[in-house]
Amino acid sequence: MTDLELWQNIKAGDRQSFSIAYNQNIDQLIKYGSRFTQDASLVEDCLHDLFVYVWQNREKLSDTDSIRNYLMVSLRRSIIKKAKKVSQSQNEINDHDTAFGTELSIEDILAQTEMDAERAEKIKRAFDQLSARQKEAIYLKYYNDKDYEDICEVLDISYQSARNLVSSGIKKLRDVMSLAIVLMSWLFWS
Secondary structure, three states: OOHHHHHHHHHOOOHHHHHHHHHHHHHHHHHHHHOOOOOHHHHHHHHHHHHHHHHHOHHHOOOOOOHHHHHHHHHHHHHHHHHHHHHOOOOOOOHHHOOOOOOOOHHHHHHHOOOOHHHHHHHHHHHOOOOHHHHHHHHHHHHOOOOHHHHHHHHOOOHHHHHHHHHHHHHHHHHHHHHHHHHHHHHHHO
């Protein structure tokens, strides 16, 4: 069953389709939401509210051919909105440079690739130097296998902006990694 068919079944009130959509997406949504805040209860509240909203307003929702993208966009907005309320300051969290999690664990890197721990640590340090938006775009592209159209939808940006974020992030990673290699070789030969 395609996402569009599943979504249309949900809109028609099919509880089993709703359950399927929930089960297919909840783990990725928790991981994605936890990149914005360390407050697990805030993520859980936002997810709960999101699924309640979807069910209660199912008849009014537009069709989508990507349920996960729809849920990621909604979750992102919900977390930012609730985090702003908690912080009581519009300046602490900015929609366009959200505090997307800086923690890229060595285990994440090693699980995605076949490399040694030392190289994975270098990549982690380089990744920590990216902007929050670059981190999020790269996370979506390479850790969630999203294409640029999906990144546009989730981040609410243009296609070119999505490509620029990923490209500039990768360039910065390369520059940082190249600098680290040059410094290491200089120290080794000194």
